[in-house]
Amino acid sequence: AQSVTQLGSHVSVSEGALVLLRCNYSSSVPPYLFWYVQYPNQGLQLLLKYTSAATLVKGINGFEAEFKKSETSFHLTKPSAHMSDAAEYFCAVSRTGTASKLTFGTGTRLQVTL
Amino acid sequence: GAGVSQSPSNKVTEKGKDVELRCDPISGHTALYWYRQRLGQGLEFLIYFQGNSAPDKSGLPSDRFSAERTGESVSTLTIQRTQQEDSAVYLCASSLGIGQGGGYTFGSGTRLTVV
Numbered sequence: 001a002q003s004v005t006q007l008g009s010h011v012s013v014s015e016g017a018l019v020l021l022r023c024n025y026s027s028s029v030p031p032y033l034f035w036y037v038q039y040p041n042q043g044l045q046l047l048l049k050y051t052s053a054a055t056l057v058k059g060i061n062g063f064e065a066e067f068k069k070s071e072t073s074f075h076l077t078k079p080s081a082h083m084s085d086a087a088e089y090f091c092a093v094s095r096t097g098t099a100s101k102l103t104f105g106t107g108t109r110l111q112v113t114l
Numbered sequence: 115g116a117g118v119s120q121s122p123s124n125k126v127t128e129k130g131k132d133v134e135l136r137c138d139p140i141s142g143h144t145a146l147y148w149y150r151q152r153l154g155q156g157l158e159f160l161i162y163f164q165g166n167s168a169p170d171k172s173g174l175p176s177d178r179f180s181a182e183r184t185g186e187s188v189s190t191l192t193i194q195r196t197q198q199e200d201s202a203v204y205l206c207a208s209s210l211g212i213g214q215g216g217g218y219t220f221g222s223g224t225r226l227t228v229v
Contacts, residue, residue: 043205043222090156101147101170102218106156
C-alpha cells in the first residue's frame with residue numbers, strides 16, 4: 001500500500017520568501033512521486049514528477065522538489081514566492097508512474113502575503 | 115482530443131435522482147481514473163480502468179456508484195439515488211499504459227451539487 005502525508009494544511013509566506021511544502025511518502029516499492037497545483041475553481045495541473053531518474057526535479061513556475069529516500073520525503077520548494085503562487089498543492093504517489101492509481105495527500109493551501 | 119474533457123462542468127440535482135458524469139480521455143490513453151474531491155478536502159480515488167483488464171473499483175464508496183468505459187474511449191460515472199454527501203467535484207484523469215512513460219492528465223471536473 002502507498003500513502004502520502006502532507007504536513008501543514010495551510011502555509012503562509014511573504015512575497016519573495018522561500019516556499020517549502022512538505023511531503024512524506026510510504027511505499028513498499030520504489031515510488032513515483034508527483035506535485036500538482038490547483039488554482040481556485042480550476043483543475044489539477046502537474047508541477048513536477050519524480051520517476052527514478054535525477055533526485056532533484058525541476059518543474060514549472062520555478063518550483064523544484066528533491067527525492068530523499070533516507071527521509072522518505074519529496075518536499076516542494078521555490079526560492080522566491082510570488083502572489084500568483086497562491087493555490088492548493090497536492091503531493092501524490094503511484095507504483096508505476098503511469099497506468100496505476102495515484103494516491104494523493106490531503107493538500108496544502110499556500111497563501112502569499114505582501 | 116488535446117486534453118481530458120468532462121461534462122457537464124456543473125450539475126445540480128435533487129436528492130434521490132440519478133446522475134451521469136462523462137469523461138473523454140486523451141486519445142491513445144489506455145488508463146482512465148475517477149476521483150472525488152469534497153469541499154476543502156483532498157482527492158479520493160474512486161475507480162480505475164486499464165485497457166481490457168477488470169477495473170479497480172476499490173474506491174467506490176457504495177453500490178450507488180458505478181462506472182463504465184467502452185474500450186479505450188469515453189467513460190461514464192453513474193450515481194444512483196444521489197445523497198447530499200455526494201456533493202463534490204468529480205475529476206477524471208487519463209494516462210498511457212504501463213511502461214509508456216508520461217504521466218496523468220486531469221480534466222477540469224464536474225461540480226455536482228445535490229439539493
